[in-house]
Amino acid sequence: MRDLNTPCYICEEELLENNLKVLDYVQQKSGAKIILALKGFAMWSTFELVAKYLKGCTASGLYEAKLAREEFCTYNENAEVHTYSPAYKDEDIEEIAKISDHIVFNSPNQLQKYIWKVKEINPNIHISLRVNPEVSSSPVDIYNPCGLYSRLGTTLENFDEKVLESIDGLNFHALCEQNVDALEEVLSVFEDKFAKYFVNLKYINFGGGHHITKKGYNIEKLIWIIKEFRIKYNIDIYLEPGEAVGWETGYLKSTVLDVFQNGMNIAILDTSAEAHMPDTLAMPYRAEVRNAGIANEKKYTYRLGGNTCLAGDIMGDYSFDAPLHVDDTIIFEDQIHYTFVKNTTFNGVKLPSLVIKRKNGVFELIKEFGYEDYKNRLS
Numbered sequence: 001m002r003d004l005n006t007p008c009y010i011c012e013e014e015l016l017e018n019n020l021k022v023l024d025y026v027q028q029k030s031g032a033k034i035i036l037a038l039k040g041f042a043m044w045s046t047f048e049l050v051a052k053y054l055k056g057c058t059a060s061g062l063y064e065a066k067l068a069r070e071e072f073c074t075y076n077e078n079a080e081v082h083t084y085s086p087a088y089k090d091e092d093i094e095e096i097a098k099i100s101d102h103i104v105f106n107s108p109n110q111l112q113k114y115i116w117k118v119k120e121i122n123p124n125i126h127i128s129l130r131v132n133p134e135v136s137s138s139p140v141d142i143y144n145p146c147g148l149y150s151r152l153g154t155t156l157e158n159f160d161e162k163v164l165e166s167i168d169g170l171n172f173h174a175l176c177e178q179n180v181d182a183l184e185e186v187l188s189v190f191e192d193k194f195a196k197y198f199v200n201l202k203y204i205n206f207g208g209g210h211h212i213t214k215k216g217y218n219i220e221k222l223i224w225i226i227k228e229f230r231i232k233y234n235i236d237i238y239l240e241p242g243e244a245v246g247w248e249t250g251y252l253k254s255t256v257l258d259v260f261q262n263g264m265n266i267a268i269l270d271t272s273a274e275a276h277m278p279d280t281l282a283m284p285y286r287a288e289v290r291n292a293g294i295a296n297e298k299k300y301t302y303r304l305g306g307n308t309c310l311a312g313d314i315m316g317d318y319s320f321d322a323p324l325h326v327d328d329t330i331i332f333e334d335q336i337h338y339t340f341v342k343n344t345t346f347n348g349v350k351l352p353s354l355v356i357k358r359k360n361g362v363f364e365l366i367k368e369f370g371y372e373d374y375k376n377r378l379s
């Protein structure tokens with residue numbers, strides 16, 4: 001552990017497998033298929049493990065679909081690649097059709113534009129339309145796919161019954177970090193609006209945002225709801241969580257570079273909220289720091305900040321039992337989902353390394369980044 005250079009994201013294999021087992025329990029008991037949303041967690045060096053439990057991946061476009069095909073399907077030959085984009089481009093559609101088992105269109109326009117091409121290239125592909133049930137209790141607007149003027153999914157008003165000749169299923173995605181009650185609310189509106197179209201469909205995809213692996217999630221109720229739905233409509237169900245797969249499976253380890261005072265204690269770290277923990281500023285939320293409390297809860301309070309020139313590159317105010325010193329380690333908990341899939345080289349700061357803590361306790365450095373990663377994105 002002492003040998004690992006910081007900053008680094010450390011994914012704990014055992015914790016990841018615990019989540020996968022919970023998700024698999026839901027699959028076994030409910031009969032639903034669960035696929036990984038790569039958008040939230042794409043540490044592909046863990047996919048040998050993930051593919052033992054989950055039935056495939058959902059991709060947001062060509063590159064994620066390629067990653068799923070190359071790094072997930074090699075470990076599970078029955079794994080499915082589902083691809084959904086708000087809009088496809090001519091230059092990508094052929095390759096997407098070739099490597100996807102399901103393609104999900106966002107609007108009847110897009111479906112009509114590409115369906116013949118897609119079917120010609122891949123006659124076995126499943127075709128879906130993403131609908132927008134226009135109901136959601138998502139906690140924040142930037143993560144609410146069903147808010148006012150949403151571009152994500154087809155509303156009932158924009159639904160074109162002609163698409164029913166071509167589709168095998170419907171998708172919706174309306175949740176964000178939510179419990180099963182929120183799903184229940186969305187489902188009841190979704191059924192009211194769209195159940196009349198289920199007759200010839202093979203499946204419904206309930207999207208992501210199900211916080212299944214969080215303590216307190218009502219797993220038995222989820223299982224019950226899925227089973228009821230499957231039986232009522234004689235239809236298959238998919239769930240496609242991202243966050244629930246990577247939830248609490250590891251941390252971001254950083255080092256204190258400097259400590260001083262400017263009206264309060266300040267510590268500068270070798271990581272960055274802006275570049276390495278982007279959701280802490282975008283959502284925003286406060287990341288937990290190991291062995292620390294909120295400001296003034298413990299004896300020594302510090303404002304923790306990142307090593308970029310952005311004034312707002314601040315993780316927050318945290319208190320500790322002892323004063324912080326240069327070279328101390330600071331650990332941000334739960335930094336595996338929506339972190340390295342989104343991070344940047346803003347300010348030319350080094351990207352955190354990717355590390356896996358194996359089940360036998362050994363820390364394995366999977367990937368280290370350097371100057372070339374910064375330079376290669378520019379020219």
Ligand SMILES: *Cc1c(COP(=O)(O)O)cnc(C)c1O
Pocket residue numbers: 037039040058084173175176177207208209210240241242243244
């Ligand atoms: C983001 C997204 C997911 C995954 O959401 P989580 O909150 O990470 O579970 C699934 N499906 C779609 C369409 C998405 O946009």
